Amino acid sequence: xxxxxxxxxxxxxxxxxxxxxxxxxxxxxxxxxxxxxxxxxxxxxxxxxxxxxxxxxxxxxxxxxxxxxxxxxxxxxxxxxxxxxxxxxxxxxxxxxxxxxxxxxxxxxxxxxxxxxxxxxxxxxxxxxxxxxxxxxxxxxxxxxxxxxxxxxxxxxxxxxxxxxxxxxxxxxxxxxxxxxxxxxxxxxxxxxxxxxxxxxxxxxxxxxxxxxxxxxxxxxxxxxxxxxxxxxxxxxxxxxxxxxxxxxxx
Numbered sequence: 001x002x003x004x005x006x007x008x009x010x011x012x013x014x015x016x017x018x019x020x021x022x023x024x025x026x027x028x029x030x031x032x033x034x035x036x037x038x039x040x041x042x043x044x045x046x047x048x049x050x051x052x053x054x055x056x057x058x059x060x061x062x063x064x065x066x067x068x069x070x071x072x073x074x075x076x077x078x079x080x081x082x083x084x085x086x087x088x089x090x091x092x093x094x095x096x097x098x099x100x101x102x103x104x105x106x107x108x109x110x111x112x113x114x115x116x117x118x119x120x121x122x123x124x125x126x127x128x129x130x131x132x133x134x135x136x137x138x139x140x141x142x143x144x145x146x147x148x149x150x151x152x153x154x155x156x157x158x159x160x161x162x163x164x165x166x167x168x169x170x171x172x173x174x175x176x177x178x179x180x181x182x183x184x185x186x187x188x189x190x191x192x193x194x195x196x197x198x199x200x201x202x203x204x205x206x207x208x209x210x211x212x213x214x215x216x217x218x219x220x221x222x223x224x225x226x227x228x229x230x231x232x233x234x235x236x237x238x239x240x241x242x243x244x245x246x247x248x249x250x251x
Contacts, residue, residue, distance in 0.1 A: 002089035002113060004045045005037045006067075008076040009097040011052035015234060019095050020055050022239055025246045029233065031062045032100035032246075038105035038129055042111045043093060049083045066226060075210055078196050078218050084189050091115075094185040098233040100242055102184070106226050110186045113149075113222040121191040121213045123222040124151075125182040133170045134180065139234075141181040141209060143223060151221040154181055154209050181223075182230050185211075190221070 009020040009030050010060045016087060020030040027035075037046045046058045051071040067086075067090050073079045076094065084092050091114055093107060105126060114120050126143050129135050135142070136154040153159060158168060162175040187195070201216035203209075214221055233239050 001044075001091065001116065002087045003091045003093065004047065004084075004087055005040065005043045005093040005095050005107065006083050007033055007037065007046070007048045007097045008079045009048055009050040009052070011050075011055055011077075016236065016239075017234060018054075020050075021058055021193070022233075024100055024239075024243055025250055028058050028062075030058060030097055031064070031192050033097055033102060033123045034059070034062070035097060036100070036102045036104055037093075037095050037096050037107065040093075040107035040111075041104070042108045042115075045089075047078050047083060048097075050057055051079075072249050075219050077192070077210060080187075081192050081196050084187075084192050087189065088119045088191055092187045094187070096183050096232060099184075099230055100233065101231050101245065103226075103230070106182070106184065106228075106230065109224050109226060110184055113224060114186050114188065115231045117222075120221070121188050121219050122211075123186040123224065124211070125184050125226045126223050127231075128181040128183055129178045130174060131170075132168055132174055135174065135178055136168050141183075143179050143181040145179075148247045149217060149223050149225075151211075151223050152166055153215070154211055156207055156208070156209070179223075179225070180229070181211075182226060183186045183232075184230075197207050205232065 013019050021028050047065045049067050049069050067083045069079050069082050134140050136160050142159045143154045166177040201213050204212040
């Protein structure tokens with residue numbers, strides 16, 4: 001089965017412009033994401049998808065595969081679908097371009113359910129939340145699943161909500177078992193190509209979470225628990241944390 005990983009990369013980030021090109025211990029962030037993604041054993045090809053020539057130039061310089069896309073896409077999924085339309089493969093993995101420490105094994109973990117079950121159209125990951133501060137943070141997306149691991153809902157609010165222990169305080173211990181969503185997705189190519197044609201949905205628009213569109217249209221999202229969190233770079237403060245980690249790892 002042909003599995004292609006696509007890394008959407010935008011230059012014009014609202015919170016952190018030029019983020020894919022920041023230096024992390026001698027390499028750009030996009031190069032580090034690309035190299036780690038290439039280490040996933042189930043992925044046969046890795047492509048960076050961008051509409052920005054500055055990012056494209058850096059990808060060419062380190063020898064990565066590149067696909068230039070339209071600048072009119074509203075979402076990363078739309079950009080993915082444009083690239084996927086020109087590919088001959090079975091599965092597409094969406095790896096976020098701001099995950100320079102992504103564990104290649106996590107990519108394989110997300111892919112595995114779709115290899116085992118042809119009825120799963122889409123897959124993703126979650127990791128257990130240990131701190132109340134993270135549980136109540138609206139920037140941390142939470143997910144709840146059924147007993148088979150299929151997503152029931154994603155939310156910025158604390159879910160499940162422990163009614164008997166409200167209001168929640170950052171000083172208390174975690175009141176329940178809860179999971180944070182890790183934004184790595186696996187799609188069947190046919191489903192991905194149809195995704196941009198699905199109408200936007202009320203919960204998607206309310207929570208500003210694009211994956212809710214799939215659930216609201218009745219599609220199954222299989223969620224696998226990862227054993228370790230993923231450290232994405234959303235702010236300059238996050239970048240300094242990643243630089244510190246890489247410096248310790250590489251000396």
